[in-house]
Amino acid sequence: MADTIRVGTRGSALALAQSEQAARALARAAGLEFELVTVTTHGDTSKANLASMGGMGVFATELREALLGGEVDVIVHSLKDLPTAAYPGLTIAATPKRADARDVLVARDGLTLETLPEGARVGTGSPRRIAELKALRPDLAVEENFRGNIDTRIGKVSSGEVDAVILAAAGVDRLGKADAVTERFALSDWPTAPGQGALALEVRADQASDGTAFSRALQKGLAKIDHATTRAAVRAERDVLAGLEAGCAAPVATTAMVDDGMLFLTATVYALDGSRSITASHAAVLDSTSAADLLTAAAEVAQRTVAELLDAGAKELA
Numbered sequence: 384m385a386d387t388i389r390v391g392t393r394g395s396a397l398a399l400a401q402s403e404q405a406a407r408a409l410a411r412a413a414g415l416e417f418e419l420v421t422v423t424t425h426g427d428t429s430k431a432n433l434a435s436m437g438g439m440g441v442f443a444t445e446l447r448e449a450l451l452g453g454e455v456d457v458i459v460h461s462l463k464d465l466p467t468a469a470y471p472g473l474t475i476a477a478t479p480k481r482a483d484a485r486d487v488l489v490a491r492d493g494l495t496l497e498t499l500p501e502g503a504r505v506g507t508g509s510p511r512r513i514a515e516l517k518a519l520r521p522d523l524a525v526e527e528n529f530r531g532n533i534d535t536r537i538g539k540v541s542s543g544e545v546d547a548v549i550l551a552a553a554g555v556d557r558l559g560k561a562d563a564v565t566e567r568f569a570l571s572d573w574p575t576a577p578g579q580g581a582l583a584l585e586v587r588a589d590q591a592s593d594g595t596a597f598s599r600a601l602q603k604g605l606a607k608i609d610h611a612t613t614r615a616a617v618r619a620e621r622d623v624l625a626g627l628e629a630g631c632a633a634p635v636a637t638t639a640m641v642d643d644g645m646l647f648l649t650a651t652v653y654a655l656d657g658s659r660s661i662t663a664s665h666a667a668v669l670d671s672t673s674a675a676d677l678l679t680a681a682a683e684v685a686q687r688t689v690a691e692l693l694d695a696g697a698k699e700l701a
């Protein structure tokens with residue numbers, strides 16, 4: 384049916400919840416219907432350690448192949464799981480307004496990072512979260528081999544397997560699990576992953592020019608749900624990641640935002656054991672709030688930030 388947008392998604396509860404939300408907004412903006420098409424990815428079925436599978440990119444590749452193969456018209460990613468390199472033949476056509484970019488603690492008995500007792504077991508497999516935890520609370524016992532979807536991880540607190548877990552606020556909120564949260568970390572104390580909380584809608588690059596009424600409506604819908612300041616903020620954050628990727632194996636946290644005519648970016652690189660970190664913070668006055676000026680400022684601010692981090696020895700931190 385040419386008036387139905389086929390939206391490709393991973394099959395986890397979180398992916399389905401966020402894809403449905405994005406698909407609904409897109410369909411309304413485009414004046415079309417939508418259906419969700421679940422694509423099972425290797426990252427969903429394997430119990431192996433993520434790093435050993437080549438990182439979070441495993442989640443994206445099979446979705447992208449389904450898009451290139453014409454099985455679906457658009458795919459929805461969590462932007463923080465998407466490698467920074469562009470994928471041949473595809474383009475990110477929309478980044479809707481970002482959700483809460485913070486990390487949260489889900490702990491037994493209402494505990495917070497400050498009140499967790501010495502030696503408490505905290506589950507997280509993310510190198511960034513491990514480094515941040517070790518920096519702030521070196522006395523805690525970090526369970527580093529910790530995976531599973533959000534429900535599973537929260538369940539390990541209820542069952543007493545761990546005392547606490549650290550999760551993305553956006554994921555917990557989208558699944559309606561905000562009641563389990565015992566603390567939301569301030570981004571200034573606990574910055575998070577590049578792109579966290581944001582979604583990316585990807586389409587085939589040649590669809591924009593194929594001229595059919597369906598493609599024109601789809602393009603119009605994508606442009607309508609794109610959020611210019613989100614796009615600029617995640618561009619700045621992901622440019623830092625890309626700029627460091629070449630020469631830095633250490634975990635990276637970034638926070639960018641557009642506020643009152645300025646674009647701000649702060650980035651921190653951590654030693655894996657949390658013993659050291661390097662932070663750089665830069666900003667630009669925006670010439671206008673046009674999408675083009677926002678993206679130019681984002682790229683320029685990221686470039687200055689990367690240069691400062693590398694100058695300060697970020698390459699030697701891992």
Ligand SMILES: NCc1[nH]cc(CCC(=O)O)c1CC(=O)O
Binds near residue numbers: 552
């Ligand atoms: N690492 C997995 C992942 N990828 C995206 C989210 C949800 C938050 C988001 O969209 O950024 C999560 C869960 C988490 O980190 O706790």
